[in-house]
Amino acid sequence: MTGKDRVKINLEEIKVKGNQLVDKIKEVIEEGKARRVSIRKDNRTLLEFPLTVGVGGATAAIFFTPVLAAVGALAALVTDVEIVIERDQKEVEVIEESDSTEAE
Numbered sequence: 001m002t003g004k005d006r007v008k009i010n011l012e013e014i015k016v017k018g019n020q021l022v023d024k025i026k027e028v029i030e031e032g033k034a035r036r037v038s039i040r041k042d043n044r045t046l047l048e049f050p051l052t053v054g055v056g057g058a059t060a061a062i063f064f065t066p067v068l069a070a071v072g073a074l075a076a077l078v079t080d081v082e083i084v085i086e087r088d089q090k091e092v093e094v095i096e097e098s099d100s101t102e103a104e
Contacts (some may be wrong), residue, residue: 009035010089015082021075022068028085029064036086039071041078047071 016024021039025069028034029051038048074081 008089010087010088012085012096013082014085015080017080018075018078021078021081022072022082024083025071026068028083029068034085034087038084038086039074039082041080046078046081047074 014024025037025039028037032051034051036048036050039046047070051064
């Protein structure tokens with residue numbers, strides 16, 4: 001079996017209220033599959049930060065405490081925002097080999 005790996009970027013946009021912002025960002029960080037997160041209001045980027053792929057759970061909460069503090073301060077100032085989550089979407093193209101059997 002042969003194949004080629006291609007990395008595609010998948011963008012997910014979520015609209016949240018200001019009071020839900022910190023919880024949603026924590027959820028995305030703990031999931032550990034996002035590359036970058038942007039917080040936008042009226043098509044203007046208010047905050048954008050990269051994430052390390054593969055860091056999830058309690059470890060992520062420790063590393064991203066300053067980011068969560070900034071997000072919390074931002075949440076106090078805005079009402080409705082849009083979170084844009086950038087993820088890697090690996091697509092593998094596989095060429096299957098045919099299995100030939102000969103009848104006797």
